[in-house]
Amino acid sequence: MGLTSTLSRPVAAYIARQYAHWQQDPVGTQQRVLKGLLAKGARSAFGRDHNLAGAQTAQDLAAHVPVRDYEALSPYFNRVKAGEADVLWPGRPLYLAKTSGTTSGAKYIPLTRDSIPNHINGARDALLHYVHKTGKSRFLDGKLMFLSGSPELETVGGIHTGRLSGIVNHHVPGYLRRNQMPSYQTNIIEDWETKLDRIVEETLPQPMSLISGIPPWVQMYFDRIVARTGRPVGEVFPQFDLFVYGGVNFEPYRKKLFDTIGRPVDSIELFPASEGFLAFQDEPGNPGMLLLLNAGIFFEFIPAERFFEPNPPRLTLAEVELDKQYALVLNSNAGLWGYSIGDTVRFTQKYPFRVVVSGRIKHFLSAFGEHVIGEEVEQTLREAMKQHPEVEVVEFTVAPRVSDDPAVPSRHEWLVEFARPPHDAAAFAAALDTGLRRRNTYYDDLLAGNILAPLQLTPLPTGAFQRYMKSLGKLGGQNKVPRLSNDRAVAEGLNSGNDD
Template sequence: MLARPLSTYVSAKTKKWMESAVEDQEKIMKTLVKSARQTDFGKDHGFDKIESYEDFKRQIPVRDYEQLKPYVEKIKEGRENVLWKGKPIYLAKTSGTTSGIKYIPISKQSISNHIETARNALLCYMAESGNSLFANGKMIFLSGSPELERIGGIPTGRLSGIVNHHVPRYLRGNQLPTYETNCIDDWETKLDAIVKETIKEDMTLISGIPPWMQMYFDRLMEVSGKKVGELFKNLSVLVYGGVNFEPYKSRIEESVGRKIDSIELFPASEGFFAFQDSQKAEGLLLNTDSGIFFEFIPANEIGKPDPQRLQLKDVKVNENYAMIVSNNAGLWAYDVGDMIKFVSVKPYRLVVTGRTKHFISAFGEHVIGEEVEFALTHAAGKLNTNVIEFTVAPMVAQKEGKSYHEWFIEFEDMPENITALAEEIDNTLREKNIYYDDLISGNILEPLKIVPIRKNGFIDYMKSIGKLGGQNKLPRLSNERIIANALYNYKAN
């Protein structure tokens, strides 16, 4: 099998660039600037004056999509040499919470970052675990529709659909679902087709975001009356990204009927940022040798007009940062909206702690995704409760009483004592977040309250807003109540 020697080679190569991360990042920054000097963006931002990182920060301010948009519009009109030399080979279409549809350029130089990183994660797993049998069976690579439109002459579509066109030939024969099924738009129709195509196959690897995985497993069990592990006796690897696996882990393993290895990825339209290179080490290995230059803004600087920006060599363990990227497709000091925390700097491994726009600080507590996920996972484990899905929002007192955090939770089975669960979550969250603890102990906030959601309530809500399935994710928490108010329609009786 070719995969075995390739896994040894890729694993050794990965270990090598782990050691040279800081030097590689310096080289990438200089290469990016040199390559884009004659672009519209390079001329507008004085790339010919950039020799050092201090120059880089001075000439290129941090920006979001709205500030990048005028350049993207030129690309959509068919212009060349706008953000990067030549034209992008693709535009990845993605939904933004504030910007509507975003179009992220992918260049001839950057496409390998998206393709090879997923491959490298699988090969590192193979090299470390010795499990190469999964490569012989059928594998699900769930994607959005691979059908592409053209904008300004550039093929345009969802990133997962674009990547579908680049699955290596040696995996094509093992890939499911079929091209035709991946083109189905309606999620429930697509899910039924995936179940029909896969239920009698020797599935060895399944990839997707955890909520999709669970929906797929539920449908398989509903159709067959069997645990997933009975249907797929050789299923040995789950590959996921996009959301934290921990809140879903116990229910997914219960559906499979046994423990199973998992590989976490950190992909986005803007780049494939990190991947789990080891089953033994915490966190995801930052992709420091793949055409992306990373910067980091400390959490307390987020939102400032001129925030402090750090290179990789200056980051510290266990501090939250907003991640800023520049890449070889023409993104420059681009705020991707993700918050991360390094768990190691030798090598540089991180965990995703939330979204910069997904937090609760209605009362000054600045609670982030990592904290609510930890609190719920810990409490649910302690009280032997299985959670299907959840989200959190602030409830601001209108007249009488105090404000509090409101947790909307869908359970596998309703807990015997929901008050005890709420207390356990609240106490754990207070231990994780001193600001929240101060507000509770100071009698400014009441302890959190749980609103149980009926079975499939979150699925029905996502369906109602046209966001069911695929890569769509429910925000774990929000500083306002749009989602929370809508969820009252899906309360358990």
């Protein structure tokens, strides 16, 4: 056993004791976090605008600060981007994490001196909990793969700006950096396919022990390894012991990923976001992820079915129930206040509080990291129909189609019931692709890098959606087929219901 793996065990035990301490009083922990946030946030422009100095409790917070998303808070975010200090949090952010998912394009999420430890320590503590619970630490002596965005940063308003994974890459602890893969020179390559080929070349001779990343990107890396060697990944890397993942719905990838590995390996699920590192799987085999209650984030939970009410209830940790869907609202030391992150969670356990990510409060598709939202696909369809005026659409939905063939990229599938179909289906599909690429830079990047193929247009027979909804007992009323899905459930239901 090497020095790093040996030393990790007492450190893991120490971190586990720290977590156990605040878990003894999770509700009190959240109350203390809120008190600290309000005291410091009161010194910002947002704090003055919303009288945070006069707020002491969660009820006061809800009375002073409405629930808003990035779009609604954009006047404050724009001031931060322009370089103004003391806007959402005292001082200026250390970084801006650039991401996507709004109708106006990219989001710029502040990472402050107070909030950056949440992102760094969350990932570290996930690994240390695994060491503590399993006694397995050998993986720390091998090579560690972190598939991430480029660590090269730009400057916006005098603030270092880039993808979250690239920012975090600058904070990998020194004791892990010497084993980190890929090299910095490879990691800054912008073209994904070129970068992936270089990663394969760098890692094939190495004793890879941990591989981490967003599942579709990891799958592409695995496919290249198999294509190059003709052997499963687990045979190519006999020391590969631990797979760490997060960022998108894992279920569409689970079977193929582990089939490609060719043998069982342990895994850890993370719940990272640009807005904060929110939870991680702290017990092997338990699908629930431990909610991080002592990391500078005060959580609020809105019952999902009431989210779009004018004044929905905002529950604290003490008020949540098991197996109910809640929209997640954050207040944090990054300067996020009443911030709707868009995710829904379901509590699988209380004391300690563990959650699974159950979906999105709005229509959303990010099976491949593209962050496509409902407004984008609806606008795209309307534009394509203007270009093809003969087309009339009854209903449609979009789902991911994950390829089982390494030589064939995955793609989106648009399942459309036409009242009048296009004269040229291929041209109509191309118009959809062009429109979505223009509206969503991530989707454009994925197609440009051949990570995704152009979309598949699947016409459905007349009455397809009605028959599908009837089969679910949801025909009529306010029930709607989701425009976007992160899995194949709706698509397969539509197809199977029309095979008769």
